Amino acid sequence: MKSPLSFIKGRDTDGVMGTFRPQLTSLIDVMTILLVFLIKSFSVEGNLITPSPDLELPISTSEKPPKPMCSLIITKSSVLSEEDKIAEIDQFKDNDSLLIPLLYDWMTIQKAKCVDKERAKEVLIQSDRDVEFNVIKRVMFTCSKAGFSDFSVLVLEEE
Amino acid sequence: MNLAFSKRNSAPSEVASDTIDIDVTPVMNMFIILIPFLVSVAVFTHLTIIEFSLPPNVGMGLDTSEGKPKLKMTVVVTSDYLAITHGDAMLDSIPIVNGEYDYTLLFKKLSIHRKESDIKNEVIVAVRDAIRFKHVVKVMDRCRGAGFEKVGLSSAPEETESL
Numbered sequence: 001m002k003s004p005l006s007f008i009k010g011r012d013t014d015g016v017m018g019t020f021r022p023q024l025t026s027l028i029d030v031m032t033i034l035l036v037f038l039i040k041s042f043s044v045e046g047n048l049i050t051p052s053p054d055l056e057l058p059i060s061t062s063e064k065p066p067k068p069m070c071s072l073i074i075t076k077s078s079v080l081s082e083e084d085k086i087a088e089i090d091q092f093k094d095n096d097s098l099l100i101p102l103l104y105d106w107m108t109i110q111k112a113k114c115v116d117k118e119r120a121k122e123v124l125i126q127s128d129r130d131v132e133f134n135v136i137k138r139v140m141f142t143c144s145k146a147g148f149s150d151f152s153v154l155v156l157e158e159e
Numbered sequence: 160m161n162l163a164f165s166k167r168n169s170a171p172s173e174v175a176s177d178t179i180d181i182d183v184t185p186v187m188n189m190f191i192i193l194i195p196f197l198v199s200v201a202v203f204t205h206l207t208i209i210e211f212s213l214p215p216n217v218g219m220g221l222d223t224s225e226g227k228p229k230l231k232m233t234v235v236v237t238s239d240y241l242a243i244t245h246g247d248a249m250l251d252s253i254p255i256v257n258g259e260y261d262y263t264l265l266f267k268k269l270s271i272h273r274k275e276s277d278i279k280n281e282v283i284v285a286v287r288d289a290i291r292f293k294h295v296v297k298v299m300d301r302c303r304g305a306g307f308e309k310v311g312l313s314s315a316p317e318e319t320e321s322l
Contacts, residue, residue, distance in 0.1 A: 024183050028183060028187070028190075034194060035190065035193060038197035041202060042200060042201060042202075058293040058296040058297075059293070059296075060207065060209055060296050060299075060300050061303075061304065062207045062208065062303070064207050064209070065206075067208075127292050129291065130293065132291060132292070133286045133289070133290045133295055134289065136292055136295070137288070149212065150210070152211075153211070153296065154206060154208055155208065155296055156205070156207075157204075157205035157206070
């Protein structure tokens with residue numbers, strides 16, 4: 001069998017320059033496997049929501065795709081909107097009241113901005129998997145006080 | 160048209176490998192264009208959502224639509240065990256094994272108790288404050304897997320521990 005590196009032998013016995021002929025079979029094999037994998041991962045829709053890099057989302061068997069709606073991010077240290085920090089968890093997690101005033105103000109503004117009345121009740125919570133339920137509970141309570149009643153949580157689909 | 164590889168019939172494999180010369184350049188060109196495109200649009204993590212409601216909408220514990228109250232099944236998540244309750248009655252208790260919740264057993268128990276329940280599509284997940292969110296999501300998954308379409312999320316008071 002011809003060696004894959006045969007082209008570097010240079011001149012053959014007749015003194016004629018050898019042909020540059022690299023063996024591409026294995027490269028094509030790799031490319032084909034890669035192509036099949038990438039076609040399998042291909043998504044026409046893409047991700048409508050990009051989770052924050054600070055988050056480790058919980059894993060779930062749910063298959064329902066996300067849809068655009070008012071979104072809240074709960075990291076291990078704070079509650080954020082898509083752009084700004086709203087409240088630090090340490091500031092409210094031990095309070096007697098479940099209401100988070102800063103979050104309530106922000107959610108009220110968001111609800112007023114929403115034109116679609118059905119969508120105005122929906123809120124998507126993007127929470128880190130290691131956040132305690134105490135924090136989630138307070139965020140949900142505040143959202144419900146601001147008029148949001150339909151909750152969704154963002155999760156990673158289990159493979 | 161004579162095909163180049165037709166020579167192969169009479170030649171040994173070593174000789175044939177020298178004579179067969181397939182031009183793979185177009186295939187390689189296609190790969191080089193296609194693979195960067197697919198890499199750019201590939202989605203490696205699939206995001207999904209779980210929908211739930213607060214107890215006023217789902218799982219208040221009472222359903223007065225037919226004039227008389229109906230209790231709904233509740234899964235209580237504590238740091239020591241999972242409990243399936245129906246009103247004041249505890250139907251099952253699943254202790255933590257080796258620091259892990261037994262979700263498989265929870266699924267089996269929920270499936271069994273769902274058949275006996277009056278309200279077969281709603282369940283409440285009542286969670287203690289210290290429970291991490293990933294466990295809540297797992298329990299909600301098992302509830303949906305057992306056939307409960309609507310899941311209500313609620314807080315479990317500390318005194319529930321006496322159950």
